[in-house]
Amino acid sequence: MSAPAIEGWFTTGPDPTLTGERCTTCTTVYFPPTIAAAGFCRNPACGGEEFERVPLSRRGRVWSYTDAQYQPPPPYPAPEPFEPFALAAVELPEGIVVLGQVARGFGVADLRVGAEAELVVEPEAVGGALMWKWLPLGSGHVTELGEEADQ
């Protein structure tokens, strides 16, 4: 099993989840989990400085989506030749919208604002480090769900 592209932001086992941090004072949840290292709760009504790690919901609703048809500049690790990819911003029940690439094999035609999506983990095109992706649900490609989950 490859290492994650960034340490501590998501789990890579079966049913992977993003890892948030929750303020123990006001219960506000943050992602990415960089708030504990920063040291201060960003809620203006809270002086909290202690946080606990919490798994975020795996499923949410698509806030919006697009794709990248031009190669992004470095440090994006683009394969040669460049492979376009779709992007989705998914709103989790916690009220956090999280960006990610869409699972390989899916494009904007598989997405819709308000549709369900689920967190999966896939190797990056270059280097093979694991990265979280959004898998569109109920898009007609559901048969691929099993394959994605196997990774």
Place this chain on the structure above:
Amino acid sequence: MSTAHPRGVAVAGVGMHPWGKWGRSFVQYGVHAARQALGDAGVPWTDVDLVVGGETVRNGYAGYVAGSTFAQALGWNGARIATSYAACATGAQALDTARARILAGLCEVALVVGADTTPKGFLAPNAGERWDDPDWLRFRLVGMTNPAYFAMYARRRMDLYGATPEDFAQVKVKNSRHGLANPNARYRKQVSVADVLASAVVSDPLHLLDICATSDGAAAVVLVSDDYARRHGLDEAVRMSAVSTVTPTFPNTVLDMPLLSTDASGGHEPAHTFKESLAVAAYEEAGIGPEDVDVAEVYDLSTALELDWIEDLGLCKRGEAESLLRAGETTIGGRMPVNPSGGLACFGEAVPAQALAQVCELTWQLRGQAEGRQVEGARVGITANQGLFGHGSAVVLVR
């Protein structure tokens, strides 16, 4: 805050260096714009007692100390200096610094200058391994370019309000027409809907011609105290009655460049989005409302974003900007002309100069000097822009 005679400062003069790719130093552009503005005001450089420069982050040390750089280039005259950085709102924050010092009675004549020399292509993050820099991480982990954010906002308009790629193209068509006669615009060519739709898709649904370029350019504004204006026959000058540079309020629940996520809504949406709050604060400070606005210059980083801004400024209800556009209301001659300068569509973005360029355009509009693109009878104008990391601005000018 609003009084019968709203507090403000006089816009004595404005000037620009034409936008383009000229291959020269940002200092040359800035000095050109500064001299244009001083000439326009009829104010001698020796009267300037404050220079505020808009910082440019990609022109080395001179760019980091832009206020000093421009002051020295114009010839040290003993003025105070300041340098502002607020991403795309840099120019407005520089204006705010100048205005505050004038209103505090600490300065009479302020020269505000922003200039940039830009690279080609996508704006990329700083080099190196920067695992604690969100602007670096969004490229490394997700491949999220600026146009991809613009495309997400555009797609929401399509799925939620029924906007079409043709609507977005129409914004470009309108702005390209507006900019035809603007001597400072970089692109002065009428573009058709077919041209836009035939250009390559960058990030679905946005085509290359939906997205603004990056440009070299410079803009400058001379602000003076009421006292100075009276003594020098500038009583009739356009007035700057609001400069809003408020930050977002927590939780910020709209996905924002360059972040990978939003704050948690905690189950309730804030009363105003960040972009709405920029306008709300500007209207409150100026003592006016959206119904008073005659003309707007908004930050059309993409065509679809112009439609968002029209609603963020309260110029129509949420989801109705396409109807306004289709009815021709946002074109010159319509009820609510937007981007008569041609906007970023015709200029391309020169970050530290852009918010100042918006103020230049509205000043010309309110004076009736916008030749070939005049909004007849315009008395009240508002600008709007948003940049990275909680920066944004809205400026109100009145005559």
